[in-house]
Amino acid sequence: MNKREVPYKIFLTENEMPKAWYNVCADIKCDPLLNPATHEPAKQEELEAVFSSECARQELNRRDDYIEIPAAVRDFYKMYRPSPLVRAYCLEKYLDTPAKIYYKFEGNNTSGSHKLNSAIAQAYYAKEQGLKGLTTETGAGQWGTALAMACGYFGLDLTVYMVRCSYEQKPQRKTLMTTYGANVIASPSETTEAGRRILAASPDYRSGSLGTAISEAVEAAVTSGGERRYSLGSVLNQVVLHQSVIGIESKRAMEKYDEYPDIIIGCAGGGSNLGGLMSEFMRDRLKGKAKPYFIAVEPMSCPSLTKGVFAYDFCDTGKVTPLAKMYTLGSGFVPAPTHAGGLRYHGMSPVISRLYHDGYIDEARAVSQTDVFDAAVRFARVEGILPAPESSHAIKVAIDEALKCKETGKRKTILFGLTGTGYFDLYAYERFLQGSMTDALPTNEALERSESDVPVV
Amino acid sequence: MNKREVPYKIFLTENEMPKAWYNVCADIKCDPLLNPATHEPAKQEELEAVFSSECARQELNRRDDYIEIPAAVRDFYKMYRPSPLVRAYCLEKYLDTPAKIYYKFEGNNTSGSHKLNSAIAQAYYAKEQGLKGLTTETGAGQWGTALAMACGYFGLDLTVYMVRCSYEQKPQRKTLMTTYGANVIASPSETTEAGRRILAASPDYRSGSLGTAISEAVEAAVTSGGERRYSLGSVLNQVVLHQSVIGIESKRAMEKYDEYPDIIIGCAGGGSNLGGLMSEFMRDRLKGKAKPYFIAVEPMSCPSLTKGVFAYDFCDTGKVTPLAKMYTLGSGFVPAPTHAGGLRYHGMSPVISRLYHDGYIDEARAVSQTDVFDAAVRFARVEGILPAPESSHAIKVAIDEALKCKETGKRKTILFGLTGTGYFDLYAYERFLQGSMTDALPTNEALERSESDVPVV
Numbered sequence: 018m019n020k021r022e023v024p025y026k027i028f029l030t031e032n033e034m035p036k037a038w039y040n041v042c043a044d045i046k047c048d049p050l051l052n053p054a055t056h057e058p059a060k061q062e063e064l065e066a067v068f069s070s071e072c073a074r075q076e077l078n079r080r081d082d083y084i085e086i087p088a089a090v091r092d093f094y095k096m097y098r099p100s101p102l103v104r105a106y107c108l109e110k111y112l113d114t115p116a117k118i119y120y121k122f123e124g125n126n127t128s129g130s131h132k133l134n135s136a137i138a139q140a141y142y143a144k145e146q147g148l149k150g151l152t153t154e155t156g157a158g159q160w161g162t163a164l165a166m167a168c169g170y171f172g173l174d175l176t177v178y179m180v181r182c183s184y185e186q187k188p189q190r191k192t193l194m195t196t197y198g199a200n201v202i203a204s205p206s207e208t209t210e211a212g213r214r215i216l217a218a219s220p221d222y223r224s225g226s227l228g229t230a231i232s233e234a235v236e237a238a239v240t241s242g243g244e245r246r247y248s249l250g251s252v253l254n255q256v257v258l259h260q261s262v263i264g265i266e267s268k269r270a271m272e273k274y275d276e277y278p279d280i281i282i283g284c285a286g287g288g289s290n291l292g293g294l295m296s297e298f299m300r301d302r303l304k305g306k307a308k309p310y311f312i313a314v315e316p317m318s319c320p321s322l323t324k325g326v327f328a329y330d331f332c333d334t335g336k337v338t339p340l341a342k343m344y345t346l347g348s349g350f351v352p353a354p355t356h357a358g359g360l361r362y363h364g365m366s367p368v369i370s371r372l373y374h375d376g377y378i379d380e381a382r383a384v385s386q387t388d389v390f391d392a393a394v395r396f397a398r399v400e401g402i403l404p405a406p407e408s409s410h411a412i413k414v415a416i417d418e419a420l421k422c423k424e425t426g427k428r429k430t431i432l433f434g435l436t437g438t439g440y441f442d443l444y445a446y447e448r449f450l451q452g453s454m455t456d457a458l459p460t461n462e463a464l465e466r467s468e469s470d471v472p473v474v
Numbered sequence: 475m476n477k478r479e480v481p482y483k484i485f486l487t488e489n490e491m492p493k494a495w496y497n498v499c500a501d502i503k504c505d506p507l508l509n510p511a512t513h514e515p516a517k518q519e520e521l522e523a524v525f526s527s528e529c530a531r532q533e534l535n536r537r538d539d540y541i542e543i544p545a546a547v548r549d550f551y552k553m554y555r556p557s558p559l560v561r562a563y564c565l566e567k568y569l570d571t572p573a574k575i576y577y578k579f580e581g582n583n584t585s586g587s588h589k590l591n592s593a594i595a596q597a598y599y600a601k602e603q604g605l606k607g608l609t610t611e612t613g614a615g616q617w618g619t620a621l622a623m624a625c626g627y628f629g630l631d632l633t634v635y636m637v638r639c640s641y642e643q644k645p646q647r648k649t650l651m652t653t654y655g656a657n658v659i660a661s662p663s664e665t666t667e668a669g670r671r672i673l674a675a676s677p678d679y680r681s682g683s684l685g686t687a688i689s690e691a692v693e694a695a696v697t698s699g700g701e702r703r704y705s706l707g708s709v710l711n712q713v714v715l716h717q718s719v720i721g722i723e724s725k726r727a728m729e730k731y732d733e734y735p736d737i738i739i740g741c742a743g744g745g746s747n748l749g750g751l752m753s754e755f756m757r758d759r760l761k762g763k764a765k766p767y768f769i770a771v772e773p774m775s776c777p778s779l780t781k782g783v784f785a786y787d788f789c790d791t792g793k794v795t796p797l798a799k800m801y802t803l804g805s806g807f808v809p810a811p812t813h814a815g816g817l818r819y820h821g822m823s824p825v826i827s828r829l830y831h832d833g834y835i836d837e838a839r840a841v842s843q844t845d846v847f848d849a850a851v852r853f854a855r856v857e858g859i860l861p862a863p864e865s866s867h868a869i870k871v872a873i874d875e876a877l878k879c880k881e882t883g884k885r886k887t888i889l890f891g892l893t894g895t896g897y898f899d900l901y902a903y904e905r906f907l908q909g910s911m912t913d914a915l916p917t918n919e920a921l922e923r924s925e926s927d928v929p930v931v
Contacts, residue, residue, distance in 0.1 A: 024488040025552035031481040095482035096564065096858050107553065125582045127860045127895070169855045189900035196854055196903050397653055398626045401553050403584045438584070440897040443646035446653050 048342035130437030150174030154230030157358030158190030160250030228334025251287025260293025288366025322381035347467035353457030356445035505799035587894030607631030611687030614815030615647030617707030685791025708744025717750025745823025779838035804924035810914030813902035
């Protein structure tokens with residue numbers, strides 16, 4: 018083998034792993050969170066009631082472009098990172114494309130996704146602050162599992178409000194979190210005021226939603242007498258910061274072989290994955306050093322970027338959180354019960370939203386559920402890995418772009434994020450293979466009705 | 475970091491990956507398989523009716539100590555190998571032991587275990603021979619998934635006879651195999667003479683057993699008009715050969731840091747994992763170059779090495795296979811329905827059996843199910859990875875050995891095989907965490923009754 022030939026998997030050494038996260042908020046116009054009562058920018062002390070102090074500081078940090086990764090977090094990263102940057106030779110051959118396809122695979126850890134990158138950081142800062150524990154919500158369960166692993170590692174307690182329909186459909190996910198010591202409660206629950214109110218209002222809400230679970234988890238934290246804080250796995254600036262490790266590693270791995278992506282593709286639900294994958298590539302673009310083409314992929318069933326409005330809105334259904342400036346479908350929007358649970362969120366990270374609005378993220382593309390699973394199965398058969406439904410949104414578009422290259426004969430370099438594995442999504446695969454999966458799209462009426470709920474700021 | 479300091483994970487480069495498997499049968503007295511009718515050593519042409527020609531040849535090869543890994547198999551290996559050799563720093567710290575603990579982690583592929591190493595080789599040789607497909611059996615589903623991935627990759631058809639109780643308890647495993655294109659049939663089934671006979675004899679056998687599923691899969695292959703062959707994921711010499719990639723990689727990874735194991739620990743059901751892990755370390759021992767201490771760990775519920783006899787016996791319940799010289803509990807032995815499905819086999823690889831009988835494998839240790847799960851949960855919390863129940867047998871003994879070092883103050887180097895992940899075993903974890911798991915051990919009477927069935931050769 019020629020020394021310059023790219024291997025199937027590029028691993029950085031421990032010494033090459035990032036020692037700092039990239040904070041894109043230092044390089045862009047970053048909209049503040051607003052206090053929902055006063056519509057004034059949220060202050061650090063307000064955020065500290067909800068998040069750990071360091072996380073609150075990071076949330077508001079517009080100054081430092083790089084923030085050091087604490088040694089204890091770097092040590093934990095070494096247990097499952099660097100994640101491989103894979104050259105998809107088999108997929109290229111299968112598609113018969115001149116394109117070079119790379120993917121950063123974040124699924125090789127027990128949480129099954131990239132979520133662990135931020136979970137361990139948030140748990141570390143809570144531990145450092147002397148807190149007793151954290152609270153959070155989870156939908157499909159990847160974030161809850163990641164935070165359970167992180168809290169288990171640092172000896173923090175954790176209460177997870179799990180959307181009830183997932184709680185009932187995915188008992189394995191609950192067991193996994195319990196194995197790591199978490200206390201898992203089906204949401205809406207009787208343990209919080211928010212939960213009781215929602216249950217009393219309508220038994221229809223019994224199956225729960227992410228927005229409701231967030232309301233419960235935040236309430237549990239702020240009423241804990243200061244012993245606990247709340248932790249969120251996406252949307253926030255701090256999460257995009259922690260996830261930047263994905264893109265920094267990807268860039269270093271590609272540089273080893275003189276490669277640079279022409280197209281960067283990430284699925285986008287709350288934005289944690291795309292925000293992490295783009296990181297230093299976006300920095301290059303902001304600094305005028307390079308101009309990779311960024312594509313955010315979202316489900317047609319929850320099209321916040323492609324059909325939402327760019328406005329201040331609540332992050333939760335119960336309207337207890339600060340307002341964030343983002344592309345939103347309205348905090349009351351209820352997406353169809355599709356299988357990419359991690360993408361069923363009414364809003365989008367303010368960072369991603371701003372970059373998309375200002376044209377730095379070039380394109381948002383909404384894809385249908387059946388097309389996504391078709392791509393997932395084809396990918397699994399040639400590349401071996403069973404992808405998560407969320408990740409498969411990126412696969413679908415990567416395949417489409419590679420096939421365009423086949424038409425045009427252009428040898429583009431494509432990088433996409435393979436955020437996780439689909440071991441807990443086999444019911445969805447079963448439905449797809451049986452031909453009983455549908456594409457439940459929201460009507461224009463439903464979208465309009467929901468957006469009318471967005472507050473005027 | 476000092477250059478000689480061992481990282482958390484040691485990865486070989488692609489160029490350092492093995493280009494040949496180690497065939498221990500060239501270096502030991504290796505007992506032949508016998509034709510059950512004549513008690514004569516099975517000939518290649520007899521085995522070729524069951525296995526692909528090259529696999530039959532490898533099964534009988536006592537001459538070549540190294541056998542080249544075909545380029546297509548090496549390419550496939552590159553998609554998920556080299557697997558990491560992990561230095562268990564966190565476990566060492568948690569145990570407060572002077573021991574250095576290493577484990578070779580084989581779970582980072584969609585089949586979730588080391589089984590893929592042999593599956594892809596067996597599928598390749600079938601493809602090369604121009605066969606249409608393969609048949610096999612699966613219990614817990616790891617082997618079936620691995621062979622489904624391998625056959626999907628090479629475009630072979632695959633019929634998997636899945637033990638009915640697993641088929642019903644683990645529908646996700648079935649879906650996973652189907653995703654890779656396999657046809658999965660619950661065993662015993664009406665599709666084979668062996669299945670119909672067993673179903674007619676007693677409805678009690680409806681839940682099935684590995685031994686029965688083997689009978690069905692072999693029958694389906696030999697009655698396919700020459701278009702298909704049978705494939706087995708453990709026990710056989712060819713499987714131990716293919717799995718040697720585990721140990722060869724481990725040894726090379728340790729050599730990079732001037733390390734060599736004092737103790738090597740592997741779980742042993744059919745023997746594929748321990749046989750693979752020991753490979754070149756055993757070669758060193760056979761050649762007098764080193765003397766690592768080998769421990770085979772088995773479940774108390776299925777104690778073939780510790781309570782079985784060393785004799786010729788059938789590999790299946792239906793008594794259609796050749797006779798193998800091995801430690802056996804009798805081919806009619808039915809282990810309690812414990813959760814380490816991959817270790818519930820009445821016999822043991824003839825290679826492992828011979829090495830144990832002749833004292834090269836120093837010790838066999840039987841451990842109880844609840845002790846194993848206790849070790850699994852502790853391991854998961856400190857090392858992050860959720861281990862498979864099978865793998866956790868090795869974890870249990872590795873922890874015990876590390877704690878012995880703590881008592882004696884000896885700084886031993888321990889290597890164990892972490893064969894796979896427990897994503898599909900969460901029901902078992904749930905039972906353990908709830909305190910409702912039991913240790914169902916066989917009575918001496920049951921063991922004696924079963925062994926009386928071993929043929930006198």
